[in-house]
Amino acid sequence: MKRLFFTRTNLFLLISIVILQGCASLNLASKKSNIIETYIDLNAVDNDQLVVSLNPGSFPKGEVTFYMPSVIPGTYEYTDFGRFVSNFKAFDKNNQLIDVVKEGKNTWKIAEGKKLDRVSYVIDDTFDSPEGKKIYPMGGTKIEKDEVFLLNLHGFVGYFKGGKEWSYRVTIDSPADLVPFSSLESVSHTATQDVFLAGRYFNIIDDPILYTNDDSISFSLEDIEVNLAVYSPTGAHKAADFKETIETMMQAQKRFLGDANATKSYDILLLLMSMEELQQFGGVQGALEHHTSTTVVFYEGIDTESLKEYLVDVVSHEFFHTLTPLNVHSEQIHYFNYNEGIMSQHLWMYEGTTEYFANLFQVQQELIDENDFYGRMSDKISSAKRYDDTMPFTVMSTNIVEEPYQSNYQNVYYKGALINMCLDIIIREQSGGARGFLDVMQALAKKYGVDTPFTDDKLFDEIIAMTYPEVGDFIKTYIQGETPIPYTEFLEKAGVTISETDQELPSIIMVAPQQPFIAPQPNEAGTRDLVVTGLNNRLSEIGFQEGDLLRVFNGEEIPALTQENMGALNNLFGTSFGWTADQEVTFEVERAGTPVTLSGTVGVAITPAKGISAMENATPAQMALRNVWLHGKEE
Ligand SMILES: [Zn+2]
Known part of the structure; x- marks a missing residue:
């Protein structure tokens, strides 16, 4: 995920905050081949709400438990999608209601599971409901009759206890002039009905669908087919406006990554929102990563040139998530618990490495120059100061859904990226320039990949074994420890220094x-x-x-x-x-x-800031290290 704040609205936010003050076990073996028939009619919108019905096939005996997800991969907070559900009903085969009991925020129980034929419920969207403002827009849901539907399906479709691995056949009736964009497997498509297949509940979350008017572009990235679909409420922005920018950027990413990405296609679903909606989310905009797609939500009122910059920033970050966590992740991520926040200690990597590479590739591939890169790292050093610099990153990561860790989350994009910058410099130094942190990540992606998780508390040992004792010292002191990072010490190895400068406001x-x-x-x-x-x-x-x-x-x-x-x-x-x-x-x-x-x-207007710049009297060894770090070559 990449979360940004829109500065003008952040001002509004800063001001406005102050003004307003079961146990019965199922015989799962007999249900193995069942498909959960899922139905949503996008024509039947009532007050920005939709009805969802799920037919799971028969349960042999006992109590049946149904969940809406509480935690979504990539968001690192409780989202509790159960709060958008109302009018939950369970039916028997004769279409008669049977008893359902709601337990907690996200759980429904049906005692006589054997009688259950199907469940149905009403879903409210996050884009204009009071509870919805707590959900990041890129992970949220938007229901606007005849106009646009952002189906982050985890906001619509739940799962049965013991059934996270069951398949879903998702049938969606839609207005004829709206077209679906999604990486979800399509079984059939007509102007008014689509049938999709989700292999397991994971795909319900991993493959969002955007129904909108047909504004899209596509291009090939060697063997990856990239699609960009855009919804712009006033028509101010068109997919074609962004084609060249995104294509140039992603080609550079592909060159940087090498063969570490085996994705066949990649869908970018860009939804632009109104000022009212931006305010609903407190100025938050950004994107959420998936294996073969990303959902991006920005404010529509941004001019095209700035929007291109935001897109490069955010989409490059999301696409690098195909490396981690998507191809390098721990068991906590792989066997994701959608209803309890059981977190990995490696946010420094999932978000930090991703954000660092999203900046490093731009200088290595000459999309930005060295000074731009230094400026970005300086901004990260300044921004990281607003968070607790003595909070060990591993502790923060494991407890991220709780306070005071949750309010330090944003630091994964600042200090998280800087941690990776230092590791990269150390590995370059120790290997005589031959290897960087990308080489380590590529080796891990090759070893693990999409289907094999690593053990959470073994990863550091593995990275140290692949690299140098100095990497181990850094991990122990600055990732697991409470000591703030002395950035100057690491930057100087590469002939780069930090000085006081003036930053333009x-x-x-x-x-x-x-x-x-x-x-x-x-x-x-x-x-x-x-x-x-x-x-x-x-x-x-x-x-x-x-x-x-x-x-x-x-x-x-x-x-x-x-x-x-x-x-x-x-x-x-x-x-x-x-x-x-x-x-x-x-x-x-x-x-x-x-x-x-x-x-x-x-x-x-200016403010004093830390500025990173190249040392004028750098030694040949420092210059060689800098060149190989920022340009992948010594000259
Ligand atoms: Zn991210």
């Missing part, structure tokens, strides 16, 4: 990349004021002081800080992201009870 109203200069605070009148809580160089020069109450923002009065006004406030502050340096701006603040007018030009 995305807007004059930001004091750090993710932090606006104002925050709402309660006042004596029982309402809230927007108080200046931080300054940057330009805000100081214009005359702002900490503690000022913001009243007028560039000529527009600040509306009351209510939930209804959040959209207006967001738009008002959002305009600052488009201001030019020479633009004149005027504000009004209240300072010690007196109104004060402040004005000046926008200029360039």
Whole structure:
């Protein structure tokens, strides 16, 4: 998964958060060959809800338990899809209701399993239900009659106890002008009905379906057929806009990966969402990985050029997940427990290696230059500072579904990637440039692959045996240990140094990349004021002081800080992201009870940051290591 925050909406989020305050065993052998007949009619939408029916064939005896999944691979949090189920019914062969008892959030029990013929229930979607805002949009569900259906099937289809390995025949009736895009095996297709086959419950989760108007492109990546399908609510973006960018990027990925990817096809399902939906998810957008596809959800209002950058960032990350966890994963992932968060200790690899390679391949394949790469790693060092640097990554990983670990999750994209950068440099150094961490991952993918998991607590020993004692020291001290990584020490091996620099902020109203200069605070009148809580160089020069109450923002009065006004406030502050340096701006603040007018030009707002750059006096050995690390060759 790759989770991003859309900065303008993150501002909204920062402000709005403060304002709103069984036991009976089944005879499974006799059910082995059964197929669960699954039916969904996309024409029968009522209030953004759909009816799902499942006919599992006959159960010989005892109690039958039905689950909706609680945890989905790749998301590392409880999602509890049971909360979107209502009106759960069980029927016998004469179409008469039989008793069902709901237990907990995701479990239904039918005592007289022998009588059971089928179950049906109503599913609400995550894109506009109050509970849905807690689910990442890329793992969520969208039901919009005659327009679009995002069928992350784990949000629709559950499984029977003991039946995770049973097949599903999924029959979907649809409006004639909507077309399905999916990596799920198609049995038959007509304009109004599709039949898919999921080999086991795993495929229900691994092969999402997007029903939309037919806007797609495809291209071949040697022997991989890549498809991109796009849903854009206002038609602002077309699949063809992204073809060249995605094709160039994925060709470079394929060259970087070598033969470590044996996928036959790869589907990119891109759903663009409205501002209202983006706000529903608190500014979160991103993508979720699958073996042969990825679901990507972004805000539609992003301009095409920026959207291309986001896509390169996110789709390259997802495609590298075909290496890990998809081809290198532990038993916890392989025998995934969809109803208990039993986690592996190797998020440093599943997300960290993936994110690191998604940056490294771009410099190695010359999609970006060395300075761009250093800039990205500097940003990761800065961003990692917002999280607990003494929390061992392995401990965080094993406990990721619980606090305080869950709120450090985002660090897998920052420190997780940096861990891999250091390992890569160590292996390059020790091997005299001959090997990097990609070689280790390729060897692991070859040994294990899709069907064979490794043992969770044996992986480190295996990696150390394949490499050098220095790798073992690093793992023990910085991945399993509480010691923060001294990045300079590792970067210097490759003739790269860290110094203090100035980082340009995305807007004059930001004091750090993710932090606006104002925050709402309660006042004596029982309402809230927007108080200046931080300054940057330009805000100081214009005359702002900490503690000022913001009243007028560039000529527009600040509306009351209510939930209804959040959209207006967001738009008002959002305009600052488009201001030019020479633009004149005027504000009004209240300072010690007196109104004060402040004005000046926008200029360039900066914040001190750590900058990575090449050492000017690097030795030939350092330069050789740098070249082989970033370009795969010594010259
Ligand atoms: Zn990921």
